[in-house]
Amino acid sequence: MDPLFALSTPEIALLITAAFLAGCTRGFAGFGTALIYMPLAGVVLGPVAAITTLVLMDIVGPLPMLPRAARHVDRGDLARLLLGAMLALPLGLFTLFLLDPGVFRLLVSGVSLSMLAGLVLGWRYHGALRPGAVTATGAASGFLGGVAGLPGPPVIFVYMASAKPAAAIRANITFFLFGYDWMVLAMMGLAGRLDPAWIVTGLALIVPNMLGTVLGTALFVPGYERAYRLAAYGLILFAALAGLPFWTLGE
Numbered sequence: 080m081d082p083l084f085a086l087s088t089p090e091i092a093l094l095i096t097a098a099f100l101a102g103c104t105r106g107f108a109g110f111g112t113a114l115i116y117m118p119l120a121g122v123v124l125g126p127v128a129a130i131t132t133l134v135l136m137d138i139v140g141p142l143p144m145l146p147r148a149a150r151h152v153d154r155g156d157l158a159r160l161l162l163g164a165m166l167a168l169p170l171g172l173f174t175l176f177l178l179d180p181g182v183f184r185l186l187v188s189g190v191s192l193s194m195l196a197g198l199v200l201g202w203r204y205h206g207a208l209r210p211g212a213v214t215a216t217g218a219a220s221g222f223l224g225g226v227a228g229l230p231g232p233p234v235i236f237v238y239m240a241s242a243k244p245a246a247a248i249r250a251n252i253t254f255f256l257f258g259y260d261w262m263v264l265a266m267m268g269l270a271g272r273l274d275p276a277w278i279v280t281g282l283a284l285i286v287p288n289m290l291g292t293v294l295g296t297a298l299f300v301p302g303y304e305r306a307y308r309l310a311a312y313g314l315i316l317f318a319a320l321a322g323l324p325f326w327t328l329g330e
Contacts, residue, residue: 090123098136098284099291100314105140106295108311110231112137112288114191115314117228118184118322126175126183128277130228131267134260135281136288141257148250153243156213160234160255161262163217164224168262171225172270178226181324187227191319194232195312203240212237221259230259 086094097119104111113133120129178186196202216237224230234255238248267273299307 086123093119093123094132094280094284095287097318099287100318101137102140102288102291102293103295103298104291104311104314106292106297107299107307108295110235111311111315112140113229113231114194115318117187118191118318121180121184121187121322125180126178127267127272128274128280129183130175130263131273131277132281132284133228134263135278136284138257138260138264139285140288140292141253144253145257148253151244151246151250152254153247153251155210156208157251157254157258159210159213160217160220160251161258163214163219164221164230164255164259165262167218167221168225168259168266171222171227172263172266172272174226176270176272183227184322184324187229188319188322190223190227190229190232191315191322194229195315195319197232197236198308199312202236204237205240208237208241208243217255220255221262224259224263230256 097116100119101112101116104115116133116136117129120132124132175183216233219233220230223233231252234252238252241248243251264273
């Protein structure tokens with residue numbers, strides 16, 4: 080695979096569009112970054128490059144939210160989530176390194192479609208959030224994040240049914256995903272899989288991603304949350320179907 084400056088014009092346009100749409104959706108719906116970016120990026124990037132660019136593109140997004148969220152973090156739960164992710168992420172990355180690009184695209188689209196079905200149908204985990212369950216949730220997110228770049232589904236489905244205050248749920252998810260990004264970078268670096276070209280590509284994609292976030296935030300009007308969720312669902316569905324390994328991007 081080639082770095083951003085060596086890709087064809089349609090490939091560059093697709094990556095920029097994916098980064099922009101991912102940011103826009105996060106801006107007006109509050110979720111969906113990886114679910115939109117990963118299937119589309121997988122069309123033109125290999126598995127390792129796609130996850131590397133996602134993590135670097137998205138690493139500055141949560142920074143403005145961290146100071147406020149820090150006041151509401153359940154530190155015990157956050158530590159358990161990160162511990163579970165740290166234990167399972169290496170296995171996910173090891174599997175990722177072995178994946179054929181076509182299988183990777185199928186996996187990413189399949190997980191995205193499953194996540195979308197869960198959101199639409201209201202799937203929730205209704206068991207008690209005991210320490211072991213929290214650690215297991217972190218492990219599931221770590222493995223799924225390593226193998227497909229989608230760490231969000233397990234922790235989101237578990238916490239959305241939690242009796243914890245909404246502010247604590249948002250704070251824990253925000254800090255967990257921020258910590259996951261740094262763990263991925265560290266483990267990929269230790270494995271010698273951080274290609275400088277993809278680091279530059281990911282950093283370059285921060286610009287369209289942040290522009291999309293700003294636009295999406297500006298478009299948000301309180302009272303129309305359902306309409307924004309439906310728009311996010313439509314974009315996730317489009318990205319997941321477009322990312323299936325049956326399509327190629329013409330020159």
